Amino acid sequence: MGFRTCGRRWLDLRSCYSYQAEKPDCKIVGVEPIGAAAVLRSVQQDRVVTLDKIDTVAEGLEAPFAGIYTLAHVKRYVDYLVLVSDEEIIHAQNLILEQCKIPTEPAGTAGFASLLYKKVGIPKGAHVVCVLSGGNIDLKHLKNLL
Secondary structure, three states: OEEEEOOOOHHHHHHHHHHHHHOOOOOEEEEEEHHHOHHHHHHHHOOOOOOOOOOOOOHHHOOOOOOHHHHHHHHHHOOEEEEEOHHHHHHHHHHHHHHHOOOOOHHHHHHHHHHHOOOOOOOOOOOOEEOOOOOOOOHHHHHHHO
16 A cells, blocks of 8 residues: 655656556555545546635645546556544644654655545555655754644
């Protein structure tokens, strides 16, 4: 299973191609914050949906809409779409910082938050990849999230 975040660079679809080219049975999980769920709403309504309001700590996932090409690729390659709260993202970010000493930004932590809070059932013995990204968080913003 591969866990990727959703946003304006929507889950780096190249990684989905790569995962599934190597392992066709690989399942891809797309993750968005509750306050910026443009992709999930677009998939649910089978059309591009523009959000009226965006409210999340995950600045990199604040896309107000998912474009038509993104929507098509998500529908083709992503098996599950899940939502995480800002609180879950912040908790996951703090855990990664404390335990792994890796500074990630909230957007790059959302995938791990979905794992931590068991948003998708993972079969026993499954191999899981969770991409952590976004080391370009500034110290002032990081301090506010701690």
